[in-house]
Amino acid sequence: MFVDQVKIYVKGGDGGNGMVAFRREKYVPKGGPAGGDGGKGGDVVFVVDEGLRTLMDFRYQRHFKAPRGENGMSKNQHGKNGEDLIVKVPPGTVVIDADTNQVLADLTENGQRFVVAKGGRGGRGNTRFATPANPAPEIAENGEPGEERNVILELKLLADVGLVGFPSVGKSTLLSVVSAAKPKIAEYHFTTLVPNLGVVETDDGRSFVMADLPGLIEGAHQGVGLGHQFLRHIERTRVIVHVIDMAATEGRDPYEDYLVINEELKQYNLRLTERPQIIAANKMDMPNAEENLQKFREKIGDDVPIFPISAVTKQGVRELLFAIADLLETTPEFPLHEVEEPAVQRVVYKYEKEEPPFTITRGSDGAFILSGEKVEKLFKMTDFSREESVRRFARQLRAMGVDDALRERGAKDGDIVRLLDYEFEFVD
Ligand SMILES: Nc1nc2c(ncn2[C@@H]2O[C@H](COP(=O)(O)OP(=O)(O)OP(=O)(O)O)[C@@H](O)[C@H]2O)c(=O)[nH]1
Missing domain, CATH: 3.30.300.350 (GTP-binding protein OBG, C-terminal domain)
Structure with missing residues (x-):
């Protein structure tokens, strides 16, 4: 199972300070207390956004601080509350306290919210400290500090995009040049097959998970013990990128290759042929590639979009990634087969620190x-x-x-x- 993991720091906003003030009336030198309370600090809130697939955004921003509450004012006016800081996370994100290792939340449903760091309450103004014995108190509270915490976000990765193609057409090379991050293999004991997986980020900040699909499919053919996770990689794939060697090395025919691989996909799992495809016409840096591409285009027609690239020089790769990201945005998810989930489920419970007061x-x-x-x-x-x-x-x-x-x-x-x-x- 592949996981993406990132450690971040969150802090709720501090409460605003309470105010010491007195009513000012004509001829009354010192009226009653009139200092307002400070506003509450904003919370840091995780919200699940199903449009996100990876934790890539957290590679650039790791500190999240909600704004503080406004201070109280005279005339008993309370300070405004700080706004909550909303942080979007992909479905499947598990939130773990980095100091205690406790699981704080398991966020799965779109729109699900979790307050990870509460803002502090506002300090009370002097009005609130008035008593018959002390009707004009010169006392106010500062705001309560917001909660702060280091948390680990963990996401099990499933492939959104599958690469298919004959051996040596350049799949591994392509995956390696587009991978912004190599996910860590967390648990990997049920098979000898390691799928090639990469987290890809486009120049305009979208990200998705890409896997070398034939690797998985071949393994399945060979009857290697595939775990659920592997089957799910294949099932979850929404877009197929068909890599074709346009240099036609070793006397191959690009069009023949295309047909054969599609037939294999069909044999493996009919549902895979329902996935929209993009053709990556690779090795365009080679001498006769252009000529082969033209012939190939004539045979394919307009059915499948073709992107000429060179995985080695990276020419055309940027455009290919944009097209994949666009297609992902418009392709609905395919219903997952009811694959049995492993029985182990994470227990989520609220963890309250029990500490002596001092x-x-x-x-x-x-x-x-x-x-x-x-x-x-x-x-x-x-x-x-x-x-x-x-x-x-x-x-x-x-x-x-x-x-x-x-x-x-x-x-x-x-x-x-x-x-x-x-x-x-x-x-x-
Ligand atoms: N000239 C050129 N060579 C390439 C390009 N992409 C890949 N190659 C070469 O083609 C050979 C095969 O590339 P791989 O990336 O290993 O191919 P693969 O599809 O992953 O092959 P398998 O791992 O066997 O499935 C390597 O020698 C690469 O250097 C390209 O764009 N241009």
């Missing part, structure tokens, strides 16, 4: 180092320019048990406590 370690300089997702998030949501916010942060730490834990570890008045890149003094 941990304390000692630095080489003796400082107490405070870390942990929860305590770091609290820290990031605190506006340290306001005394009231700082006091609230201190209260939150105490409530979490940080003070007690520090004391237990032997912290004394004046000892340094470090959190991310900030330092403060422990006060008992």
Whole structure:
């Protein structure tokens, strides 16, 4: 089974910061609190697009960050939410957490959505902190940081395009010059036959999977144990590229070759002859190729489009790829035979990290180092320019048990406590 694999980084947008503001009315020096909340950060969302066949696009872009929410404003106006960042993935994409190796989602249906990184909520403005005891609080929260994560996308590749033709007409050469990526063989134990497979990208950014089909068919003839995956390569093929040696090396007749191969396809599987074909008239760099091509054209007529190419000089190859991509776009999928799926199915479950709210370690300089997702998030949501916010942060730490834990570890008045890149003094 061939897989395409790519590791990417996703981050939800941070929430916007809450605002500290007061109503301003004539003759009232300081009215009630009027600071609005920050907007929520955008989510990063995977959406299945059945028009995609490969993970090629991810070779160029590997970082996906959703926009942050707007900050809150005065007059109790809330900041706008950040827009979600939609990332298209091909059907069959499995999403795996790169750090824990857990499968997060198995995306199969067109339009299926999966939020891979949530945006942070907006920080609350000072209006929300008003209490009878403190009716004019000078306190607001920063936005919550968006979720971030490294994920691996994995896609099992099936061939969209099959190459057929006699031996030595140049199939392997063609496949090698058009392959932008050689997929990795993930599991390959059921047969001695390795199909030649390549991920192809056209100059205008479309991509598809191309396979050397006769290799598969010959193997089937020889009764080599073909796995389902191999049969599926053949079944899934929507366009057949018929490679013909126009130099007619070894005294061959290009037209005869064409008929013989088509007959073989028919013998192998009638359904293959339903696939639209494109003829790649290869080895056009050779002396007598042009003359042979003319004769060939006369016999074929307009039934099948012919693209003169040279796999060696790459002349005409670009146009051939465009034609294949165009034809793929207009050719519907052929229903797959009900081939039995292997019984192993990936289990998808939501994985929630269970971490202590904080941990304390000692630095080489003796400082107490405070870390942990929860305590770091609290820290990031605190506006340290306001005394009231700082006091609230201190209260939150105490409530979490940080003070007690520090004391237990032997912290004394004046000892340094470090959190991310900030330092403060422990006060008992
Ligand atoms: N002059 C010329 N030679 C070519 C061209 N394409 C392929 N060849 C040569 O033709 C020979 C056969 O090419 P392959 O790519 O191995 O042919 P194949 O169809 O994959 O053959 P099998 O692997 O036997 O099925 C090699 O020596 C290639 O260098 C071409 O465009 N021009």
